[in-house]
Amino acid sequence: MELVIAIFIGLLYASGVYLLLRRSIVKLILGVFVISNATNLIIFLSGGITRSGVSFIGDEAEKATLETMTDPLPQALILTAIVIGLGIAAYILALKYKYFETTGTHDLDQLSKTDQK
């Protein structure tokens, strides 16, 4: 299972980088979202993936022991990272909207007005 998720993370990073390298700002933003989720999966994977029973309630036989229990902390970390990611997503979409409104373009190559010729 770790291997499958690891390969999946790799694929997500690859497609995220591909999107980042496109000229359209919308695709750039999508690329940022994809990479952000791939990073969350890395944290998830780093905590170790175990198939265990219920931690605190239920029958004694089904209960996870301290040895088989999954570490809950990475999931708490991901939760924080997802919330931060949500805030950034809201901001970045608003920025994109404002930029399109001001300039009428979503081509990244047009972002050179302030550069020195």
Next chain:
Amino acid sequence: MIIALPVFLPLAFMIFAFLFRHFHGREYVALGAATLNLLVAVFLLVEVNTEGMVKMQMGDWPAPYGITLIADRLSALMVLVSAIVFMAAMAYSIQSVDTRRKSFGFYLFSFGILMGVNGSFLAGDIFNLYVWFEVMLMASFILMSHGGERNQLEGAIKYLILNLISSFFFVAGIGLLYGKMGTLNMADIAQKLMNFETMPPELNPAFILIFVGFAIKGALVPFFFWLPASYHTPPPVVTALFAGLLTKVGIYSLIRFYALFLHQNSQFWQPLILWIAGLSMVIGVITATSQFEFRKVLSFHIISQVGYVVMGLGLFTVGGLAGAIFFLAHNMISKTNAFLVAGYVHRQKGTLNLKILGDFYKEHPLWAIFFFISAFSLAGLPPLSGFIGKYLLIKAGIEAQQLGIAFTALFVGFFTLFSMVKIWMEVFWKKTPDKIPAPIIKIALLDDKPVNINWMKWSSGAMAIIIILAGVFATPIVEYCTLAAESLMQPSDYINFVLENN
């Protein structure tokens, strides 16, 4: 208790700032809160200086489990210097930011930056550090695009994407590190690392990812591209605030990580960091010479001066670290003041293109003197504070037998002087050219132009006086920095202090 105040105070201000964002005295409320923050920082410094270190466990959870706030001498100095920079920026903003920006929460987000910066300096836990970075970044994203002019939006997109990528590097590194070490408390990780003879190679990917994250935040070569592409677009006071605070947080975190973890694998990290330091110094200063925009020249110099700090870190001797800490503090103040003067020049002339400007010394001699002091402090002329910083660093380099980097630092100093003389000649000394070409970059002027500019003058003048005083009365500051460097070289004190539960 006092250690929580630098974080709590800006947060409280942000909550209440919603209520009075249309109130006309908001500038003075913000200045008052900044003054209060400065007082807290002074008390924190005094307490840390007498006790060595101060810590607080959030919610009274014992050390490796709960969130730790810890201040040692380095963090306390950084909190104090950023409080000074912040207060100067707040005073300057009273008459340099337009009312539209003020009513849309300029002060709210400025205090967001202050909260993130203070939190990063005091965090004792890696994930907590990441969260403070994000607080700081969110506020800085908004200030970067605040006002919504075309140039600002362009700069904001570049700034946003590259800084987000650095956060991804950092948080992926944290994930891998947690997977290997099972803890996020910095002191706990450092203690577990000390049990190994050599650094286990499984940890290298995590540390490399974290290092890249810090290097992007700190604008080191080859990760600096976001900085000169965006720092010349927002209102001048925002640039001054960013230049004083943001990159320095990345560098501070790098110093902390190197002292706690990376130095245990120093045969790999030391040459790498020294090379990056040398390249940052040289590339930053050479690219700056080719620029013809006031703020762009100064932006490229940030990269070069961050290189000096990292050089002191790479030497990793008491002298080198003391020099690095002194240089970091000096650079925050001098750089901010140079940007504040740039803001005044822009306000008077409507452009920052060096080719168009001129005659500024004749028209505004006082501001020319302010610029002279901060620019030549950056270039390292005695008796200003930059001279002491460079002297300590180069001396430490020669003592550590790293002649290559010491001479690089010396020669980069000459190039810095060349750039500063160039700005001086073009903006302040030469006659305004008769045939004026079209301005390259135009930033929107203020909606209302009050004649009174006393707050701008006082804040920039106070910074200039601090620069002179820090150079003339450098001995106690250097002694303090040496103590800070010694405690950084002894990570076991830090570890024991955090992990002991009383």
